Amino acid sequence: MSHPDIVKFLNSKHDVGPWWQQMVTVTYEQARGLRQKHETPGGYQISK
Numbered sequence: 001m002s003h004p005d006i007v008k009f010l011n012s013k014h015d016v017g018p019w020w021q022q023m024v025t026v027t028y029e030q031a032r033g034l035r036q037k038h039e040t041p042g043g044y045q046i047s048k
Contacts, residue, residue, distance in 0.1 A: 003029065003041075 001009065006025040010016040016024065029035035038044045 003025055006028065007021045010021045010024055026035060030037060036044075038046050
């Protein structure tokens with residue numbers, strides 16, 4: 001599933017709030033090797 005599809009699934013099936021939708025989705029993608037740490041749709045972002 002794509003990132004937006006996972007977010008929609010979490011919202012519709014599990015009534016997860018917006019912040020948690022993103023956290024769960026990004027963590028899932030990182031665990032599956034679909035996204036690297038600090039990766040965003042536009043590249044990478046690291047802040048200090």
